[in-house]
Amino acid sequence: MPGGFDTRPDAALAFRPQQGDGAVLDNPIARIEGLRVSFETKDGPVIGVEDVSFEIAPGETVCIVGESGSGKSVSSLSLMRLVEFGGGEIAAGRLIFDRKDGGNLDLAGAGQDLMRHIRGNEIGMIFQEPMTALNPVFTVGRQLTEGLRVHMGMTRSQAEARALDLLREVRIPEPERRLTQYPHELSGGMRQRVVIAMAMACKPRLLIADEPTTALDVTIQAEILALMDRLKRETGTAVMFITHDMAVVAQMADRVVVMYRGKKVEEGPVEQIFEAPQHDYTKALLAAVPKLGEMRGKAAPEPMKLLGVEGQNIAPIPGTDEPLLSVRGLTTRFQVKGGFFRRTVANVHAVEDVSFTVNKGQTLSLVGESGCGKSTCGRSVLRLVEPLAGQIELAGKDIMALNDRDLRKARLDMQMIFQDPFASLNPQMQLLDQVAEPMRNFGIASGSEIQDRVANLFKRVHLPPSFMRRYPHEMSGGQRQRIAIARALALNPKLIVADEAVSALDVSVQAQVLNLMMELQAELGLSYLFISHDMAVVERVSHHVGVMYLGRIVEMGPRERVFENPQHPYTQALMKAVPIADPRRRKSEKDLNFKPIPSPIHPLGYAPEPSRYDEVEPGHFVLTTDSGY
Numbered sequence: 183m184p185g186g187f188d189t190r191p192d193a194a195l196a197f198r199p200q201q202g203d204g205a206v207l208d209n210p211i212a213r214i215e216g217l218r219v220s221f222e223t224k225d226g227p228v229i230g231v232e233d234v235s236f237e238i239a240p241g242e243t244v245c246i247v248g249e250s251g252s253g254k255s256v257s258s259l260s261l262m263r264l265v266e267f268g269g270g271e272i273a274a275g276r277l278i279f280d281r282k283d284g285g286n287l288d289l290a291g292a293g294q295d296l297m298r299h300i301r302g303n304e305i306g307m308i309f310q311e312p313m314t315a316l317n318p319v320f321t322v323g324r325q326l327t328e329g330l331r332v333h334m335g336m337t338r339s340q341a342e343a344r345a346l347d348l349l350r351e352v353r354i355p356e357p358e359r360r361l362t363q364y365p366h367e368l369s370g371g372m373r374q375r376v377v378i379a380m381a382m383a384c385k386p387r388l389l390i391a392d393e394p395t396t397a398l399d400v401t402i403q404a405e406i407l408a409l410m411d412r413l414k415r416e417t418g419t420a421v422m423f424i425t426h427d428m429a430v431v432a433q434m435a436d437r438v439v440v441m442y443r444g445k446k447v448e449e450g451p452v453e454q455i456f457e458a459p460q461h462d463y464t465k466a467l468l469a470a471v472p473k474l475g476e477m478r479g480k481a482a483p484e485p486m487k488l489l490g491v492e493g494q495n496i497a498p499i500p501g502t503d504e505p506l507l508s509v510r511g512l513t514t515r516f517q518v519k520g521g522f523f524r525r526t527v528a529n530v531h532a533v534e535d536v537s538f539t540v541n542k543g544q545t546l547s548l549v550g551e552s553g554c555g556k557s558t559c560g561r562s563v564l565r566l567v568e569p570l571a572g573q574i575e576l577a578g579k580d581i582m583a584l585n586d587r588d589l590r591k592a593r594l595d596m597q598m599i600f601q602d603p604f605a606s607l608n609p610q611m612q613l614l615d616q617v618a619e620p621m622r623n624f625g626i627a628s629g630s631e632i633q634d635r636v637a638n639l640f641k642r643v644h645l646p647p648s649f650m651r652r653y654p655h656e657m658s659g660g661q662r663q664r665i666a667i668a669r670a671l672a673l674n675p676k677l678i679v680a681d682e683a684v685s686a687l688d689v690s691v692q693a694q695v696l697n698l699m700m701e702l703q704a705e706l707g708l709s710y711l712f713i714s715h716d717m718a719v720v721e722r723v724s725h726h727v728g729v730m731y732l733g734r735i736v737e738m739g740p741r742e743r744v745f746e747n748p749q750h751p752y753t754q755a756l757m758k759a760v761p762i763a764d765p766r767r768r769k770s771e772k773d774l775n776f777k778p779i780p781s782p783i784h785p786l787g788y789a790p791e792p793s794r795y796d797e798v799e800p801g802h803f804v805l806t807t808d809s810g811y
Contacts, residue, residue, distance in 0.1 A: 209280065210237035211388050211420040212261060217275035219256050219265055230256040230270055231444045238388065241414055243421040245431045245452070247467070248441035249688040250659060254424045255310075257441075258390045261422070262307055263289055263297045279305070282387060303333040306386035310393035312373035316365040322349075322376050323361030326383065333384045348379035353405055355779055371398050371552035378406060385417055392424045396686065399551035399715040404759035404769060407433055426688045428471040429718065429761040432456060433768050440464050452765040466490060470693040471763045472718040474745075481742060483545065483723050485697040488690075494697075499704045501544035501725055506709045507563070507677055512536040512572035514555075514562045518783055531782050532558040533569070534733040535793040538726075540677065543703060545710040547720040547741075549756070550730035553782065556713045559730070560679040563711065564596055565589060577676060594624060597670040601682035603662035607654040613665055614650035620672045639668040643698060660691030667698065671706075679711045684719060696723060717760045721745055729753045732782055734793055739802030749804045 214237070219230040231253035238244045246254040259265040261277055277289040282304055289297070301307070309315040317325060326348060327341035336344065342361070349357035352375040365373055378394060391410065395403040407430065414421050423434055431438060431452065438455040440448040440463065448461040459465045466489040477483070482498035514533040517526040533555045540546045548556040561567040563574055565581060574581040576595060584592055600606040607616055617636045621627045627635055637647040643664040654662055663683065670678050680699070684692045700723060702708055714720050720727060724741040729752065737750040748754045761769060784790075795803040 210239050210278075211280050212422070213237040213276075213278040214257065214261065215276040215278065217257065217260060217277070218273045219253075219260055219270050220273045221268075221270050229444055230265075231260070231441075234275075234441070234444075234446050236439050236446065236449060238420040238422055240387075240418045240420055242436045243411075243414060243423055243434050244437045244439060245423045245425060245435035246439045246441060247425060247428065247431055249426060249467075249690060251443070252441040253444040254441050255392055256444075258307070258392055258422060258424055261289065261388075261390065262301055262305060263292065263294070264301075264307075279388070299333075302329045302381075302386070303384050304386055305388045305390065306381035306384065308378050308381045308389070308391040308394040310396060312365075312377045315377045316373060318365055320364075321361065322363055322365065322368070326361070326376070326380055329380060329383050344383070345379075348383055349376070351382075351409060352376075352379045353402065354379075355781065369552045371402055374398055375402070375406070378410075382413060385413075386419060388420045388422065389413075390422045390424070393426070394423075395430060396425075396427070400717055400756060400761075401551055401759045403430070404761065407761070408769070410434070427761075428456075428468060428689060429473075429763040432763050432765040433761040435765070440467070456763070456765055467690060468763070470690040472693070472696075472716075472722045473763050474718045474721060474757075474760050475762075476718075477721050477742070478746065479742075481740075483700060483725065483741075485700045486693050486722065488693055488697070495701070495704075497704070499543070499700055501703075501709075502542045502707075504542045505539045506542045506577055507540040507711070508573070508575040509539070509563060510537045510573040512559065512562055512569055512574065514558050514567055514569045526786065528783050528785050529788070531733050531784055531788075531790065533562060534790055536572075536730075536733075536735055537793070538728055538735065538738060540709050540711055541725070542676070542709055543707040544725040545703070545712050545723050546726045546728065547712040547714060547724040548728050548730055548735075549714060549717065549720050551715065551779065553779070554730040555733040555782075556730050557681050560598070560681050560711055560713050564593070564598060564679060566598070594673050595675050596677040596679070597673060597675040599663075599666050599670050599678060599680045599683045601685060603659065603666040604654060606666055607662060609654055611653070612650065613652050613654070613657075616654075617650075617665065617669045617672055620669060624673060626673065635672070636668075639671055642671065642702070643668045644694075658691070660687050660695060663687060663691075663695055664698070667695070667702075671702065674706075675708070677709045677711065679713070681713045682715070683712075685714065685716060692719070699723070717745075717756065729756065732780065734805060734807075736805040737803070738795075739799075743799060743802045747799070747802070749798050749802070 215235050217234045218232055220227045221230055234257055246257060248254050256265060260272055272290050279287050279289050281287055323345055326345035330336045330341040330344055345361060346357055349360055354360055354372055354375055381389060395406055398406060410421060413419055425431060435452040438450060438452050439446055442463045448464050455464060459468060469489045482500045484498045485496055487494060487496055512533055513535055516530040516532055518528040518530060519525060520527040536559055538546060548559060550556050558567055562569045579592060581592060614636055617639055618632045621632055636650060640647050640650060645661060645664055684695050687695060712723055727741050727744045728735045729737040731752045737744060737753045748757050791807045794806045796806050798804050
């Protein structure tokens with residue numbers, strides 16, 4: 183991302199929100215004026231946001247966009263007065279909130295008792311990380327009903343009935359069962375939907391949504407966005423939507439506030455921001471967004487053209503037609519235990535009769551919703567999860583027949599990049615040792631040679647060798663993901679399984695990491711099994727695409743054929759749900775036609791049909807077995 187953008191106030195667009203008749207709004211629900219937040223550190227105060235002002239009207243969605251560290255979340259936490267619990271202090275500015283009883287209140291001076299009443303009741307908040315927003319020791323039902331009983335005075339049975347309705351509204355399957363479950367028993371996408379249901383429970387006047395759909399699949403995201411939009415229209419709720427996903431901004435925003443390094447650099451109506459951005463930073467941000475349809479007519483993936491990056495190589499990456507990984511009939515199931523003796527009572531059919539081939543120097547992407555089996559499929563290929571049946575052949579080696587010692591040797595050729603780089607790195611080890619560890623474990627380098635090789639790997643992933651002495655917490659999310667890539671490359675593997683490797687990254691950092699992965703593919707002839715739910719990213723990086731639903735591949739073929747001529751009803755629904763970074767091409771709720779996802783849990787003895795496919799055009803296969811969609 184180009185640095186040195188002008189952040190002076192006169193560089194921003196002077197804009198006040200307009201209603202339909204062109205009148206300036208007089209009664210916003212929330213008004214932030216000259217906000218300044220500082221954080222005390224051992225090196226002295228650090229300014230989180232400086233002189234930020236904007237307002238939100240009833241029934242309006244204002245999207246705050248910018249990268250990690252731009253101050254967008256600090257602004258929202260200040261409005262909730264939660265920033266103080268994270269070591270921040272509101273050093274200047276006013277936070278005017280129009281309460282339910284009609285009176286204006288400056289939240290910056292409100293006591294914590296009053297704020298406890300306002301939070302959840304009048305201002306709802308959807309946090310980015312659902313596992314930290316939910317209490318692990320209470321059931322979902324207990325956490326959903328708590329706010330209803332405290333703020334709305336409901337009885338237990340009334341609150342439980344409302345909680346059930348809320349879970350249905352956010353499209354959670356088997357809602358009665360979910361109420362009795364704990365957060366760790368739900369998938370990430372389901373947990374986020376529970377958090378959204380909790381925030382909407384008391385019908386707040388202002389809903390603050392901090393990256394609420396980052397962890398969600400494209401179909402669930404589309405429905406959640408439509409749900410929030412409907413709530414806004416029906417109740418006049420104002421929405422402050424914080425995101426780095428410009429396609430979501432185009433779908434949701436009435437107005438956009440662009441933040442960079444703690445300052446507001448641009449503000450305007452959504453069409454103006456997308457069609458005529460004024461600030462250099464906004465232009466660079468929009469250039470880094472992969473747009474669905476950009477790769478139409480191109481047979482091979484190619485890196486994205488980024489603003490301000492010199493000497494970019496945008497050559498296509500054809501790869502070869504020589505198979506590297508061959509998977510046939512892969513089946514992975516997990517046991518469900520129950521009863522007093524914890525006997526196996528059913529099986530989760532996570533991956534069912536899956537077959538595919540990955541060619542040398544090419545990328546096969548697996549896409550689908552949470553719980554469709556794509557991550558389990560990737561882990562099964564590496565035997566990090568033991569498959570029940572199937573054949574896995576890598577460079578002529580039968581992976582399923584290997585004992586533990588030989589499997590360890592085979593892992594020289596196959597590595598994995600996990601979704602969350604912070605969780606996959608050891609917080610107590612320097613980055614040098616983390617990247618060197620695989621080489622030491624396999625005895626392929628020693629002493630000063632290791633240091634030279636690690637320095638070379640750092641250069642390869644565009645990080646300075648001086649970073650080798652740092653620890654993971656001293657790096658940004660994008661830098662940590664580059665370390666994870668460097669560690670995966672340490673053993674010169676032939677195959678890398680990338681499990682949602684860029685889904686948590688800012689849009690410009692995501693573009694840089696994707697370009698890096700494609701650059702390495704062209705240079706080293708790497709093959710990727712790329713697992714993702716972001717269709718625009720998949721279109722950009724893939725040679726072939728497999729669409730998964732309920733543990734099976736329902737459609738498979740060359741990327742351009744699957745994207746330009748989707749045949750299976752589920753693939754078509756998936757494509758329709760993808761938000762496009764163009765505010766004039768918004769999806770309406772009637773465009774979304776999703777059926778409830780059936781449960782992948784089946785009783786013991788259940789024997790599913792084998793997967794059968796029709797070849798609709800050369801190399802393009804569609805599942806003919808009934809997939810339940």
